[in-house]
Amino acid sequence: MEQLYPVDCLVCGERLAGGVQICDGCRGCLAAIVDASCPRCGRPDSPAESPCGSCQRQPPRFVTVHAPWRYREPLASWIRGFKYANQLGLERTLADLADEQLTDWLATYRIDALLAVPLHRGRLRERGYNQADRLAALLARMHGLPHLRRGLVRHRPTPAQSALPDRRRRTNVRDAFRAEGQAVYGRRIALVDDVITTGATADAAAAALLEAGAAAVYVVAVARA
Secondary structure (H helix, E strand, C coil), X not given: CCXXXXXXXXXXXXXXXXXXXXXXXXXXXXXXXXXXXXXXXCCECCCCCXXXXXXXXXXXXXXXXECCXXXXXXXXXXXXXXXXXXXXXXXXXXXXXXXXXXXXXXXHCCCCEEEECCCCHHHHHHHCCCHHHHHHHHXXXXXXCCEECCCEEECCCCCCHHHCCHHHHHHHHCCCEEECHHHHCCCEEEEEEEEECCCHHHHHHHHHHHHCCCCEEXXXXXXXX
């Protein structure tokens, strides 16, 4: 059994039993997406009855997004620290936040397996880890689902999406991914990432998975910008 050591709440400093670094009181201070959001891309403050204007103009290849929190402070700083600053101690907290109401969501869409948005091998070598893959591994274990470590590769290096304006993000990742049919064929895949901004990366990855024979692609993230 995994040993969990006492930790302090990231917000108020309260000593907790271990693992998740946010107490129940401070969890309520995070910006949850409780109002209407786009049923396709998860964009907050968009009527839930129909896709947002962007999804109507160019429907994404994924079916829908589960991202329970808005990308706002202090959560945004935790995600950046986990992603860029080797703050791996945050992974359990972020996985727990992504897990908000995830059980029913996974059952509703009959998800077969979880698979992380991959990094290009050069960026993986530079960073030393793929933060999305660490989240995918934890979530898969929490829900007893397969975690596909293979099946999707980013075969073309691309500039960081965060450095680009929204209008260039889709072209930046176009054809950047390649999927392996043997791993994903016929499966309903939940694609895991830390944060969804425009959805361009998830869309490009979903396109590759569908081309390789995946039955359908869905997206799970901690937060939605």
